[in-house]
Amino acid sequence: MAVPGKKASKQFSSSTASMASDEDLQIYCQPCDEEGTRLPAHGYCTDCKEHLCKTCFTAHKISRLSKHHKLQDATKMPKVLQQPSTHTHTGQSNFLTTPCLKHPQEMIKFYCHDHVELLCSVCVTLEHQATSCNVNYIPDISGDIIDSKEYQVILNAVNTTSDKFQQILKDVKDMTYKSNSSLKDALVDIKKFRQEINLRLDVLERQNVDAAKVIEQENNKHLKAVETTCEEITKSLKISSDKIKQLNTTKQGDKLFIDLKLAENKIKVMKEKLLTLSSFDIKEYNFQSNDVISNLFKTKKSLGTLTHKTLNTESHSVQIKSRQSSHEGKICVKTSKDEFSCCITGMTLLTPDLLIITDYNNKAVKMVDTSSQSVSDQLQLDDGPWDITTVTSTELAVTLPDKQTIQFISISSNKLIKKHTVKVDGDCHGISCYQDKLVVSFRYPAKLQILDLNGAIQTTIDKNNIFKEPGYITCNRSSIYVSDWDMKTVTRLNWQGDVIGSFSGMSDPRGMSLSDDGTVFVCDWDRKVIEEITGDCSTGKVVLKDLKNPYAVCWCGETKKLYYSTVKNVEKYDNFLHIYKLS
The missing domain is CATH 2.120.10.30 (TolB, C-terminal domain)
Structure with missing residues (x-):
């Protein structure tokens, strides 16, 4: 006969009780049995469809997630082992496999409505107690997330944020092209002005040409950095979008809920990057010749200067179209x-x-x-x-x-x-x-x-x-x-x-x-x-x-x-x- 508290061998687990001897047909606590400890059953939960030892039975009445479950004592509990329902949280918990950001060893299982945060068991215990926070077990609230408005809102936000990064990249490309084109035009003007004066201006011309090339290199370097960032972020958001759509299609509510909330947090981070990328300052240039250089070029240290043109990246001369x-x-x-x-x-x-x-x-x-x-x-x-x-x-x-x-x-x-x-x-x-x-x-x-x-x-x-x-x-x-x-x-x-x-x-x-x-x-x-x-x-x-x-x-x-x-x-x-x- 098994001794309470003693580790049971695998052949005596609850899943194979039917193969045991008559002496081992005693009903045991199923949660403890799954952990390798065999203890006699003291009661039964009709919601979880599990037999419970005295300790688990008492804890079941206290836990926030199970205190409303219907319990039966030893006199009323079933006298044979019951298989857990595939519709209980025990089955769904297999899908709760996303690690907590604060406690990577724990899986995300809860959601706090007050702080709009995904939580693990440690988070709930330390920072989101029932007395101060409205916390739900995710499988209890994820049933309506499939095709919900929240799904649509967050998915739209993912797509909108991705579009904004693509627009940033397009704007930078356009402005870089205009800036580089304006520099080329300025260099043409420099050449024309250069032909009107003595060959002694070669050195001064080279100073302006070099300055233009430095600016062009900086423009292209900035464009490359923005292009790389936008492409990486767009790719990441596309992966999130595709995953969210797939989870919605396959009706995986738990994962979809978590991925939607993670996508929502990702959007907040991306918006900070979006704000940084939006602060770029790329200017156009033209060349302003020195009117008195013919007489004073010996005392001048520059052939002229590259000056900024006002760069207008949005068309404000949009004509109002006739509308029906x-x-x-x-x-x-x-x-x-x-x-x-x-x-x-x-x-x-x-x-x-x-x-x-x-x-x-x-x-x-x-x-x-x-x-x-x-x-x-x-x-x-x-x-x-x-x-x-x-x-x-x-x-x-x-x-x-x-x-x-x-x-x-x-x-x-x-x-x-x-x-x-x-x-x-x-x-x-x-x-x-x-x-x-x-x-x-x-x-x-x-x-x-x-x-x-x-x-x-x-x-x-x-x-x-x-x-x-x-x-x-x-x-x-x-x-x-x-x-x-x-x-x-x-x-x-x-x-x-x-x-x-x-x-x-x-x-x-x-x-x-x-x-x-x-x-x-x-x-x-x-x-x-x-x-x-x-x-x-x-x-x-x-x-x-x-x-x-x-x-x-x-x-x-x-x-x-x-x-x-x-x-x-x-x-x-x-x-x-x-x-x-x-x-």
Whole structure:
């Protein structure tokens, strides 16, 4: 007869109990038996379908993952060994094979919703206890990840990030070609100038030629470094994308959940590299000849200088094309939680079928499913939110002007979750994010601030009375656009705060949205139109007219749909978002 606590030989394991003698047909604890220790069964778990010794039985009632399981004592437990169900976590745990980043010897098995982190058992024990964190066992929550919106959001973010790196590479190639071409043109000018003077200028010419070659070598060296980085990152993201798609196709929910979260973390790291690569500074050159060198060349040490030309990598002279519009319907955004009629003052598009809006009157941020044309989630805030911007594929930032605060919000499992807040020094209204920089407008006193994601001020723009009442903001790599309600203009600035354009054909400009071809859609609340203006703010054209006081607007380049809200203090208008197809 086996002795409790003594190691059992392999032929006496629970899986081969049917082959043992009558004396060895006693029921033993299956978890201990699998570890090589044979102890008599004290009870049975109907959820795990396992017999348990006294120690395991007691622990089973305490553990967070099993304390709700149904247990049977020795008098009620089955008198024969049971095989574990293939649908329990025991079977699924074979797929939990991704090592923890902090504890490589442990596998990732849990997910903390509060900290948005993948965890192993050690992480849970040391840093994410049940009393402070909302932690789930991954197999308990991964069942709905297949073909979910979260899967689509993160996959889209992977692809979008990959596209951005490819665009960076294309931009660097184009600018390097222009720079090298301009250097060649400058060298031609040098040759022409060289022929007009004495051969004694050979040495001076060589100085300029060498300088041009050094710059060209530096350009090509930088291009090679950027090209290598972008190709490696694009390849890595492609591998992640393919793996995610494969796991989704094969319905491996556990691995898919983990790989999606790892891809999400990878995107954050890649965005830092993206910001670094975006800061390149490649200039074009021309040659400026020395007008008095014929008389003074003996005293001069240089034939001339290679000077920088203004390098414009974005076309701001985009012509506004004629558009055909068709009304695609409207979405009711008023919910049973709302106490007042809606006042939709801000909106941002997360994916083509996921629109996030701010409802100032009802102190709420709402998630709108554009496919089902319904509000799928609503998050109540302490005060009325004004404007909203996308920070990452799963994070948003909202201005609370009366609280002088920016509220950060995350999206997990298609739910809006309040995160941290950042205090600012004024009644913040408009907000826009580009590459981890927040641009925020303040109405009293009128100014703009560029902040990092921790709220640290990078730049304050309030000089020379540029603004009187700046409202909404939208921005891209080269420009910041601001609608000024008092000055009745849309002002374009560069990231240094210099005004580089202005469009004054407005009556009361409000919400704005950048189109995919560089133009800007602007709501003119008083004129009751939505106007499209060129990226250089030189011209504009009305695309929608006879509207009911349009206020906030959002463009979807993929579907060619324009969403806008109405603020008219009339429920039958204000409680709806309108949809137009522009082709």
